[in-house]
Amino acid sequence: MAHPTLDDLFTAHYGYVFQSLRRLGVPARDIEDVVHEVFVAVYRSLKQYDPSRPIRPWLFAFAYNAASVYRRKAYVRREKMEEVAEPAVSEQSPESAALQSQLRTLLLDALESVNEERRAVLILHDIDETPMPQVAEALGIPLNTGYSRLRLARQELSDAVKALKAKRGSP
């Protein structure tokens, strides 16, 4: 099986990388910069990619690492800045779109409360629906560690959702 080209990868998976970074806590205002870094790194490691393996968990590992670096270096401007508005869900009534947007904001905010390593497992497994063996492989962790992190991440997320809802009023 041939290796995909950078253009193919970018076209097919830009959205996935973008969404993954958002879920990993990179603010919308900086996402394009981090996406750029991800694809530069992906390009450099393309020869190591095994085309017989699913591409998304592999790409997610790059996004996870880039998001970690972003967070670590973000001390230079830690202040909370106003978020850039993201595109609304199309083909929905305004009420429905508003509710979806509210729920999504709730999830993204709650994800911020989940430990970074555990959050990665949860995103890959519960949102991307990647089987746990592939999650463990992509993140370079033992399978049991994957399950353990998933359990804790769900608990943390559930607690965070409850706390946020109590604070904001249930959507």
Next chain:
Amino acid sequence: MSENDQLDPELENLFKVERNHPAPEPATAVLTRVKATIASGSPDGGGSNNPPTNSSSLGNVGNAGSTPGGSGLLGVIKRMLYSPIGTVVTFALGTGSGAALHAKFTGTSDTIVNTRTAPQVQIVTPTTTTLDASVSITQVPVTSAVDASIIVNPVGSPDAGRIEVVRNTTTPRTDGGTVRRVDSLAQENALITRAQNALARGRADSARQALTEHRARFPSGQFAEERDALWIQVLARQGDIAGAQQSAAQFRSQHPRSLLRPVVETVTTHGRDQ
């Protein structure tokens, strides 16, 4: 646990919403930037030709965010400077960005060039016109709330004789902690920049001196990772390949996800930096 045990229905609903959220269309401007960054690299792609072989582990993505060495496109560099991750990426870009990085971290400072009459600072100048080494005075005794770093660039360099007086602050210290943090960051950055510049000019001894000073003053500083990577380059430059490889092994274990790993790999693979 099984994969679907204990999944709160409310969470499942939130996940469903998230899955259905439309992904953005590919941004061609970003692809253009990616290609520009790749194209601005060295012909062999810097460390990219020697990535770790285990393609499934996170160790593989240790070079995420890295850029090749050599001179980058000015626009790309400028853009990177305005992003937090740019601080590291810019470092990886090499010598051309050193001064810009210095400026970034001394944003509240004044840099005075070719003057030896800066207020509150006394500079004892040598009678000879030949300056043989970089001189850094980082703890200048002052009587006011002004401290400074002075950097005299060595003879033979493009900036020979250029003296930089970096005043770390001239504003009242209403927040001592923050000012001190910014000061130490600026001082750290000055040392790292000095080491970078010296290395780029082939003055491994001067680079080593700056890095030794950084290690002594900021053993766990914000730029410890960059210092350690530069140290490996210095050792390789001085012909201490065994020392460089030993330090590289230490670097990999201390900074497993470092952006600078490609640089380290290149140095240890080729015996000296490119």
